[in-house]
Amino acid sequence: MEPIRKLIRAINLYDESTEKFEELRDLVCEISDKKIGFSDPLTKELLFMASQKMRTFGYNVLNNISLPEDVGDNNISFVYKNEVINQFYSSRTGVQLDKFQKEIIDTFTNLVVKRILVSAPTSFGKTFILKEMIFQNIDQYQNVLLIFPTLSLLEENITSFRTFIKQHGLNYNIVSNTHMEFEINQRNLFILTPERVLKILNENPDLNFNFFFLDEIYKIDNFFETSEIDEQYESERDRVFRIILYLLSKTVQDFYLAGPYINLENIGEGLTHFINKNAVKTIQIKTELVSKEHIPAWTKRIYFNKDNYIEYEKSNSKYQKLRELLKLIEKRNMGPTIVYAGTKPKVTEIARESVDTLNKNENITPELQMFINHLERRYSVSYKKLSTHLYWTIITLLKRGMGIHHGSFPKYIQSAVLEFFNNGELKVLFTTTSITEGVNTNAKNIIFYGKKKGIKDLRTFDIKNINGRAGRYYHHFLGRIFYLEKSVYDKLQQEDEKLDFITFSDKKLSDVDIDNTDKEDLTDINRKEKEKREEYLRQFNIDDSVFVRNRLVDKVKQVKLIQYLANKDVNELESTVNECSSIRSFLKHGTIYSVLGSFEKIGMINEYDVSKYGVIASTYSKENGMFNLLQYQLNKQAEDETLNNELVDKIYIQVFSNIRNIIEFRVPKFLSIYASLLEYVCNQKNIDTESLAFESIIRFFELGVKTSIGMFLVENGFPVTSIRILEKNIPRVMEYEVNTLLSNWDDIKLIIRNELDEYELRLFSRIISNVG
Incomplete structure (x- = not known):
């Protein structure tokens, strides 16, 4: 019971400092994860008190501890005090906010110029914060713009905000692509990628936003880019993020910028200039809410603490160590695991070779089996009388309770694999940096197999971003990171890289950056280049x-x-x-x-x-x-x-x-x-x-589609291959307006069911349910 005594001491000495917070957090997470002393009612009462002191209420939610059932009502003063705390930390939308979340919302609310840049750990709750900002300023925010880096994130947030709007009667029209019609004088919530924002702005010059949110702010700097894309596309991605942020900051009064693990105490001169010029309030949250164990795994022994270790049976290769690690995690029931490798070919290779590592999955759920059948049916072609699906690693993995995730898969396959992983139907997920693109996972363990990101070495920022997926707040108390590469572990100890906004720096800009920046915002070398270009262009x-x-x-x-x-x-x-x-x-x-x-x-x-x-x-x-x-x-x-x-x-x-x-x-x-x-x-x-x-x-x-129904379906995560089959076989139905589809779903369902497999029909029905 030593951890319980330490917990009592930490509660009594708690003074809200970072050091004391992390000490108390680690004890709460250790006791909760291992269920130490849970047979004693005092333990739950102590955990409740610790969580209340830290104002991190997710621990109580995950432990299912509440007043007065678990804590008792014999101390009326204690009960009353905690009811006051809970009320104080409840948002206007009825969500229980943690200390750091409330601080951010209060800071934003009290600013005269409401502009903030927040750096916080993964799964910090930025969407809670965003929704509260919109809700509190509903009268002022007619046209709201939310910018996310990927289409997968668009889908996730469209569904989330559609529910939020209905729950609170906010009367926003959601616009998620450049083909949707909208009235600029009505209430609109735009949920778009940066490229789509540019197109919307170009086609609607009179459109004015009252507030915008930009996710993954680090993408303004190519140095920090994490996407699995070739260099040409990569340079265009950071450019569009810079241009969007530059243009919107010129015209929009309020905004919220967010990103994980950015050291705001060590940023470049360009970003410093942008922050000062636009009166942006910076907020740095360094404290993780989930306790993290960093475990060297490249040696012959794996130490979980000073006295608790295991020894590899065969340690001749990194891959063999990976296999033994996966077996150990399964045997000890240590939770879902992500294995990181740097490229699509490499992650596919190690996934393919690891198919037989875990025990065979004898209890495949009907939903997972539907998905497997769907992949076999829709993605198989014949070659010399052999079907390709028989040799496709993702199908073999799924049958063994494992998955693979990278950026080239169709987005609905990526979403489905993540959903099965988060639901516990897959124990292991082999992945590239696609997992860092803002997606939520329920992984408890991360294994670093590789030390690269494509052809580039992983940077300190990349490693922290990947580590953030180990242990998700409100789902886990503990996250473990195993390092099969010593260089990755060592790099984590190095100083953070500087995030910059090169538009405002002395660095030589690309022609496109120069074209899109006003002369007064450029430094001398870039201003002179812009003047030369303008002189040349005038002649035309x-x-x-x-x-x-x-x-x-x-x-x-x-x-x-x-x-x-x-x-x-x-x-x-x-x-x-x-x-x-x-x-x-x-x-x-x-x-x-x-x-x-x-x-x-x-x-x-x-x-x-x-x-x-x-x-x-x-x-x-x-x-x-x-x-x-x-x-x-x-x-x-x-x-x-x-x-x-x-x-x-x-x-x-x-x-x-x-x-x-x-x-x-x-x-x-x-x-x-x-x-x-x-x-x-x-x-x-x-x-x-x-x-x-x-x-x-x-x-x-x-x-990939031709019809309005097709566009609606693809935007909601339906497979393009299946939509094109529907467009070919039932063109009359696919030419309907979306409202006609929604209002006549029961009849239309009878028509389309013969064209779709079980998985597709289930997904189609879920889309209708979410939208209707």
């Missing part, structure tokens, strides 16, 4: 509104494309307009090649990529597009080989990566640029552009 006499539609593209390159298109004769331009008058016409004429070819002419893309992107986009556009891509890669890579797990995994990764990076990102980007500049040139030559249908063409590549 192009209104700046033309460039604004493509803010992420160098203005000089836009001029080159305008000149290229302007040199075409009228007949050729009219023919192009006709080809772009519908999706069908665009695909029939193979216009994608001429569009991409125009970018080759001005040096934005090379000849090889024109061919590559064109083939992939054209193949994907046809019926059964994804299966065509899989078949194409099989024929290209398998050759005379028979199917095996490594080959099939490689092909799926390649196809999914092509869909994500080329079809959903690069092709829509080029089409968007081309559309606006073609329209400009045609208007200059008095060519009618009313028939242009670029919005639907871009939507087709970006979302």
Whole structure:
């Protein structure tokens, strides 16, 4: 009972200092995790008192301790005092706030200029805070903008805020993509990625936001980027975050910026300038609410504390240590585990080789079995009379109670795997940095298998961000991090990197950054470069509104494309307009090649990529597009080989990566640029552009669907492959308006059920239920 005596002492000596908080937290978490002394009513009373003293009420919730059942009502003064505490820490929306959450909300409320930047650990509760800010300022906030970095996060927050709006009668219209209609004079809650924000702003110049929230603020700095993306896309991602933050801070009165594990006491000169210029209040929360154990696991012994250790039976390789660790965690019932590796091929490799590590899952739930059956049905193609699903590692893993997660999987597969993991149906999740993109997991353990993030070494920030997934507040008291790489453990002890906002720094900026920044905000070297560029551009006499539609593209390159298109004769331009008058016409004429070819002419893309992107986009556009891509890669890579797990995994990764990076990102980007500049040139030559249908063409590549129902479904996490089957087989139904679908769901369900498998029908029904 030594921990109980220590707990009593820590309660008596508690003085709200960080040191005493962490001492008391660790004791509460240890006793709660191990259920030490839980047969004694005094233990629960002490845990309750400790939680109340720290004002971290999640411990009581997780321990299921409450007044007066567990603590007793014999001390009326004690009961009354704690009722007062609970009332004081209850938000206006009825949520119990912890000490740090309340401090942030109170700080925001009391600011004259409501602008804050918060750095806090993972699972700190930033969404609770965000909802409270909106609720408290409901009369002032007509148009609210919430910016999240990924589509998966959009889905999660759309569902969450839809429920929040209904519960509190806030009467907001949720806008989650650039194709939805809205009235700027009505109450709107925009939940968007940065790229979508830019498009909304460009198409609605009179739209004014009253408040915005920017998640994962560290993404303004390429140095901190954690996404699994190639370098070109990576540089564009940090640029769009910078531009969005810069533009919005110029026009929006109130905002809330958030990010994990940023050392706000050690930031770059550019970010310092931005904070001072915009009167941003910074709030640093360093204290973890879940106790963390950092365990060296690269040695022959694994010490859990001074006297408690295990010794590897076979320690010849890092991989063998991983296997023994996974078996140990399963044997001791230590909770769900995430295994981190740095790249999609590497995480797939170690997952594939670890399939037989755990005991076979004899109790697969009906929901998980539906999902497995769905993957086997929808993602299998034949090669030499063999089916690829038989060799696809994700299916084999799921059958063994394990999962794999990386950024190339279709987003609904990522979401489903996470859901099964969080529900306890999967014990182990093999993952890349896709797990750090703001998603919530119920992992109790993290195993660092790799020391890289793609081709780059992990940084201190990356390691802290991944570590944050070990132990989730309100779900666990304890999180364990096992390090199979000593260099990762050592780097964690190093000084934090400096987050910067280079727009305001002396660093040389990209042309796009310079184009989007006012001269008075640039330092000398960048200001002079902007003046040179402006002088060059003036000779073409192009209104700046033309460039604004493509803010992420160098203005000089836009001029080159305008000149290229302007040199075409009228007949050729009219023919192009006709080809772009519908999706069908665009695909029939193979216009994608001429569009991409125009970018080759001005040096934005090379000849090889024109061919590559064109083939992939054209193949994907046809019926059964994804299966065509899989078949194409099989024929290209398998050759005379028979199917095996490594080959099939490689092909799926390649196809999914092509869909994500080329079809959903690069092709829509080029089409968007081309559309606006073609329209400009045609208007200059008095060519009618009313028939242009670029919005639907871009939507087709970006979302993979053609109909309004299809767009609604994909935005709510329904598989694109299944939507395209519905669009092919029941086109009349898919052309309905969304409201018609919702109001006639019982009848429509009878029509679509023959087209869908059990998993898809269940998912479809859940979407209707969430929205209806």
